Amino acid sequence: MFEWLGISQQALFGQLLVGLINGAFYATLSLGLAVIFGLLNIVNFAHGAQYMMGAFVAWMGLNYLGIDYWWSLILAPLAVGLVGILLELTLLRRLYKLDHLYGLLLTFGLALIIEGGFRQAYGISGERYDIPEALNGAFNLGFMFLPKYRGWVVAASLIVCLLTWLVIERTKLGAYLRAGTENPKLLQAFGVNVPVMVTLTYGLGAALAAFGGVLAAPIFQVNAVMGSNILIIVFAVVVIGGLGSIIGSIVTGIALGLIEGLTKVFYPEGSSVVIFVIMAIVLIVRPAGLFGKEK
């Protein structure tokens, strides 16, 4: 069916599946960014560093304390979330009255410091993290071998995306969060402790990044710059989806993973650019993003 494109149907399915895997991954990462921007109005440039810290905490847990992958999936996001909370309480909090740009600069600076620290300690080549025993091997799908671990990444990402979406769109807590985004002063007048909510939200965003980092650790080399490599794509996902839109991040993440996967098949040289071309077009046609609301 697709032979005229110079590629067999089997190969195409294989590439689409790889695209889906990457897309699920982008969705998880952009989710935290969207949550933070939605409520705090901060463009969290430290997101990549928090993702990297998640991977490193998992590595440290395994090598220094013998904590296995499954516990790390819970503990690493908790640890990084706590660091995020500390950052919010001590630094970010002071910037809410100022322009967005200050938050961006602060988090960008923090990211550079954190990455520099890890590079100093672990070198640029980084460390390796093996795939957990239970997920070694692959499923034979007929048209390709799907590594079990990749299958797990898709499942775990989709579950986390769904849970986050449910919490924010379908629970009372989520309603407060959304109200806080619209009008924090009014919400505070109703007796909701907005500052605590803001702190916890930043912690949640950081924890989501760290969760992505733990998922990524067995696929990529765990090193200090792993976050900055992927952050820029994740930002594009958030911008295309609509800044602050949860569902926008999820849908766009997956869609862009697929599009990027297809580009890699037909014109690999363009695969790093295609996402930004789409971003530019979306910004021209719908400046608030596909799912964003114009203010």
Place this chain on the structure above:
Amino acid sequence: MFKFKVVAAALAGAASAWLAPSAIAQSGKMSDGVVKIGVQTDLSGIYSDLAGQGSVLAAKMAAEDFGGKVNGVPIEVIAGDTQNKPDVASNMARRWFDEDKVDMIVDLPGSAAALAAVKVAKEKNRIAMVSSGGTTRLTNEDCTDRTVHWAYDTYALANGTARAVTQQGGDTWFFITPDYAFGHSMEKDASEAIKAAGGKVLGSVRHPFPGSDFSTYLLQAQSSGAKVIGLANAASDMMTTIKQANEFGISPKQRLASMIVMITDIHAMGLKTAQGLLSTDGFYWDLNDETRAWSKRFFERHKRMPTMIQAGVYSATLHYLKSIKAAGTDEAGAVMAKIKATPVNDFFAKNGKVRADGRMVHDMLLTQVKSPAESKYPWDYYKVLKVIPGDQAYMPVSKSVCPLNKK
């Protein structure tokens, strides 16, 4: 009697007058009363593990092992971070030569930065000894009579691996290549060597640099059915590709051959991931007693075994100091004549020779990464499959476009 005294005094005066200028000339042969070696390296970026502080240490060890002095003046080693940027490298070189009395710069990671720095060295009549930067341009279109290229170049690595692996039966190839000049030239050099050895290149894919996920390209390599997947990418891109090849069950069914890999990369990946990987290296610490003795001294101070680049910095610096001693001066032209006239014999190279174009030709090693079971002690990473003689590994003079070869 009196007469004699006068004559003697006159003679003595004449003698001292005759001796004095020569004494002045003697110290004038060693400019500034110091031999200063500047290690231009990458202290914070992507090459900081394979060069970086290890290169600085290697240069210091060479100065110490030489006795700390040459022709009566002290040897000093300074270091600077070029961030692999050409403008930073050339400004630093200019400042070092003009103000800081630096006589020789060494290491020079990142081909663009290296090319920029060697131009300044030529302009200021000082010597540049490149150990990190890999481009063959340094000894071809951009060669100068003040440049020496020491540890390896991209031609020797690509050509060495491609030819040896093809000859050993890996005669069909698929390339995964980063989409920039370095990657293209690696793929081109390797493809020529494969064809010359009777092999075939079935296809290649060019990925954006830096890349993040390589599974798409690996699936293409898999469906090509090639026996060998050639990786023209380096450092973290290469490590991720190898890791994902394992994940998708592509290696070890298809063999992976890397065009450029350092022992620090293997250390970071671990043997479980890297096992079976074929590549060419300019140096392996565990080759013989001499390499082990030096490398263990290096390890005690650096906590990592040396890469070919770091060992190359030591070897180049030592050869430079020996050449100053033999020349009796630190004037660049005279020292360079000695550098090229003297064979290089140390733990790094046996009968190495610096050609007219500045290429230091020495034997290279075709290596295969051991499996975890084969590795008996820390850093026991390589099986040396073959020693590739220098004249087969490096680009022959007949192919070089450097005008210095024609003199």
